[in-house]
Amino acid sequence: MINQEIEIKDNSILPKFLYHLVPRKLFVEFSDINGNYDCRNKKEWGNNSPFIHTTLSRQQLKERVADTNWADYSLKEKFLLLEIDTRMLKTRITYSIINDYIYHHIWGRLSKKSFKVFEVKRSKDGKFLI
Numbered sequence: 001m002i003n004q005e006i007e008i009k010d011n012s013i014l015p016k017f018l019y020h021l022v023p024r025k026l027f028v029e030f031s032d033i034n035g036n037y038d039c040r041n042k043k044e045w046g047n048n049s050p051f052i053h054t055t056l057s058r059q060q061l062k063e064r065v066a067d068t069n070w071a072d073y074s075l076k077e078k079f080l081l082l083e084i085d086t087r088m089l090k091t092r093i094t095y096s097i098i099n100d101y102i103y104h105h106i107w108g109r110l111s112k113k114s115f116k117v118f119e120v121k122r123s124k125d126g127k128f129l130i
Contacts, residue, residue, distance in 0.1 A: 035112030
């Protein structure tokens with residue numbers, strides 16, 4: 001399966017928010033002194049992708065990404081949800097459609113003012129309560 005990156009030329013067509021999940025320890029590691037976050041090109045999170053992976057909704061993040069990929073992480077591993085305000089993004093954004101789901105990709109760092117951070121709880125079986 002080949003994933004085509006489709007360029008967003010007009011940010012006004014983006015949803016108001018995009019969502020990204022990250023372990024707390026990596027959020028701290030990938031945030032600079034000013035609170036800007038950038039996990040691009042990191043093997044620890046995002047498989048060395050040159051962009052930040054996001055979803056259109058919390059539900060999509062939970063069902064299509066988090067529960068299927070990270071439910072086996074230790075329950076001691078704390079995760080954070082970033083709710084990204086797309087009106088604040090000043091970088092290239094693309095998207096791919098995978099199994100009929102749209103995934104947006106942000107090709108630059110996230111400035112501190114472009115996102116809110118929420119702690120994510122998990123069930124005893126590791127599922128995410130997003």
